[in-house]
Amino acid sequence: MEPLYVIKIGGNIIDDEAQLSSFLTAFAGIEGKKILVHGGGKLATKLAAQLGVEQQMIEGRRVTDVDTLRIVTMVYAGYINKNIVAHLQANQCNAIGLCGADGNILQSHKRQHATIDYGFVGDVDKVNTPVLQSLLAQQVTVVMAPITHNMEGQLLNTNADTIAQEIAQAMSALYQVHLIYSFEKAGVLLNADDDSTVIPAITQASYAQLKQQNIIFAGMIPKLDNAFAALNRGVHRVVIGKAEQLQQLIQQQSGTSIIHE
Amino acid sequence: MEPLYVIKIGGNIIDDEAQLSSFLTAFAGIEGKKILVHGGGKLATKLAAQLGVEQQMIEGRRVTDVDTLRIVTMVYAGYINKNIVAHLQANQCNAIGLCGADGNILQSHKRQHATIDYGFVGDVDKVNTPVLQSLLAQQVTVVMAPITHNMEGQLLNTNADTIAQEIAQAMSALYQVHLIYSFEKAGVLLNADDDSTVIPAITQASYAQLKQQNIIFAGMIPKLDNAFAALNRGVHRVVIGKAEQLQQLIQQQSGTSIIHE
Numbered sequence: 001m002e003p004l005y006v007i008k009i010g011g012n013i014i015d016d017e018a019q020l021s022s023f024l025t026a027f028a029g030i031e032g033k034k035i036l037v038h039g040g041g042k043l044a045t046k047l048a049a050q051l052g053v054e055q056q057m058i059e060g061r062r063v064t065d066v067d068t069l070r071i072v073t074m075v076y077a078g079y080i081n082k083n084i085v086a087h088l089q090a091n092q093c094n095a096i097g098l099c100g101a102d103g104n105i106l107q108s109h110k111r112q113h114a115t116i117d118y119g120f121v122g123d124v125d126k127v128n129t130p131v132l133q134s135l136l137a138q139q140v141t142v143v144m145a146p147i148t149h150n151m152e153g154q155l156l157n158t159n160a161d162t163i164a165q166e167i168a169q170a171m172s173a174l175y176q177v178h179l180i181y182s183f184e185k186a187g188v189l190l191n192a193d194d195d196s197t198v199i200p201a202i203t204q205a206s207y208a209q210l211k212q213q214n215i216i217f218a219g220m221i222p223k224l225d226n227a228f229a230a231l232n233r234g235v236h237r238v239v240i241g242k243a244e245q246l247q248q249l250i251q252q253q254s255g256t257s258i259i260h261e
Numbered sequence: 262m263e264p265l266y267v268i269k270i271g272g273n274i275i276d277d278e279a280q281l282s283s284f285l286t287a288f289a290g291i292e293g294k295k296i297l298v299h300g301g302g303k304l305a306t307k308l309a310a311q312l313g314v315e316q317q318m319i320e321g322r323r324v325t326d327v328d329t330l331r332i333v334t335m336v337y338a339g340y341i342n343k344n345i346v347a348h349l350q351a352n353q354c355n356a357i358g359l360c361g362a363d364g365n366i367l368q369s370h371k372r373q374h375a376t377i378d379y380g381f382v383g384d385v386d387k388v389n390t391p392v393l394q395s396l397l398a399q400q401v402t403v404v405m406a407p408i409t410h411n412m413e414g415q416l417l418n419t420n421a422d423t424i425a426q427e428i429a430q431a432m433s434a435l436y437q438v439h440l441i442y443s444f445e446k447a448g449v450l451l452n453a454d455d456d457s458t459v460i461p462a463i464t465q466a467s468y469a470q471l472k473q474q475n476i477i478f479a480g481m482i483p484k485l486d487n488a489f490a491a492l493n494r495g496v497h498r499v500v501i502g503k504a505e506q507l508q509q510l511i512q513q514q515s516g517t518s519i520i521h522e
Contacts, residue, residue, distance in 0.1 A: 078339020086362040090414035096363040101347040103357045153351035
């Protein structure tokens with residue numbers, strides 16, 4: 001099968017113009033089919049503060065009231081998404097920026113939770129693979145903002161890592177999918193403050209151990225849970241690593257590889 | 262040739278949730294190929310005020326400094342565009358929301374003016390008709406936000422009426438294009454306060470007269486200049502009229518038609 005790179009960019013890279021620009025230049029240079037999924041960085045939080053909209057986070061997820069939904073739709077699907085597209089176009093990469101409502105690419109439902117009301121947060125039900133496949137076949141690079149919809153007119157804020165995973169899984173029926181989570185760290189680290197302690201490979205067994213030893217905790221847990229779920233659903237490989245080493249991540253010379261055995 | 266409806270929605274309709282919703286339901290019901298171009302309403306102005314970003318208007322054009330560009334990109338390409346798309350999807354209209362940077366659909370340059378610095382305002386150089394044609398052929402309805410780019414990474418704020426005109430003209434080589442400017446008034450009026458005084462048809466000759474008599478003035482002049490330019494460049498017909506009468510505008514039972522003779 002033809003390779004497809006599904007690459008998530010997030011964290012501090014989005015907020016740093018120089019780093020983002022150099023990442024996008026590297027991304028534009030990747031040969032073959034590719035989809036970029038971006039997070040929101042701190043811009044939405046900053047804009048919410050400027051507008052006096054209080055933000056509540058539960059387990060790393062933003063509680064999304066109606067004002068916050070408006071803010072993240074503006075920042076993610078507007079400012080960040082379109083600036084990334086303009087950057088890629090300037091690098092001769094024919095990009096199209098979309099959210100999950102566009103072409104009904106990502107249909108979701110409002111999260112139901114026994115005790116917590118997350119507000120307008122969406123959990124993905126369905127990836128519209130034919131639309132993505134058709135765009136890729138036309139040599140178009142898709143840039144996805146982490147906003148989905150419920151097919152009833154409601155936009156929903158959706159975790160970008162999850163979107164990358166859902167797209168990677170769904171596209172595995174059609175391509176050999178390489179799912180790459182790129183951020184500001186060199187990978188999964190033994191010592192969170194030391195980039196030289198990157199763990200080159202994690203299996204399901206070593207993951208359980210690392211969690212027990214509290215080496216992997218907090219925000220890294222959903223990332224790795226997603227990674228293993230993706231592998232189990234057909235994704236060829238998952239890599240977590242430094243955005244500025246994108247080329248090496250693709251060539252398996254950097255980062256942490258999440259593998260079956 | 263197959264008909265293509267290029268429909269501009271603007272003015273107060275965008276700001277009125279109920280009116281916008283009923284317009285979009287009617288729009289979704291139009292059979293055949295269609296492109297929607299939306300303006301920005303008062304949301305960008307309101308957000309700028311909330312953020313303390315001063316707005317300067319020259320001849321109805323927003324002077325776009327770097328903060329204002331950020332605001333219009335968020336509001337136009339983010340909030341408004343994605344809410345319209347979600348609405349249309351809920352009405353079984355397979356919409357994709359784009360700005361001019363996406364797929365390099367609208368390439369522009371920063372406006373050069375002898376005495377006025379409009380800032381990050383773009384004048385359109387090129388419409389990428391193959392991308393639009395390919396989406397339309399897949400039964401996709403394109404929703405365009407009034408943001409373009411210069412292929413060098415710079416987004417530019419661009420007048421939505423002009424975008425509708427440029428797209429209509431460029432697509433005239435491929436379709437029988439009906440360009441419809443829909444807003445809150447019933448058409449071009451003899452008395453601006455009285456919707457019953459709509460002028461059913463305007464020719465180049467009557468236009469000159471109406472301007473001389475000061476019946477047509479201010480914001481209506483660029484609209485009509487665009488309309489005549491579009492006719493002269495191959496557009497089949499141009500209609501200006503009430504958004505809530507969209508079906509009648511399409512059937513030529515309402516609004517002002519701009520015609521050759």
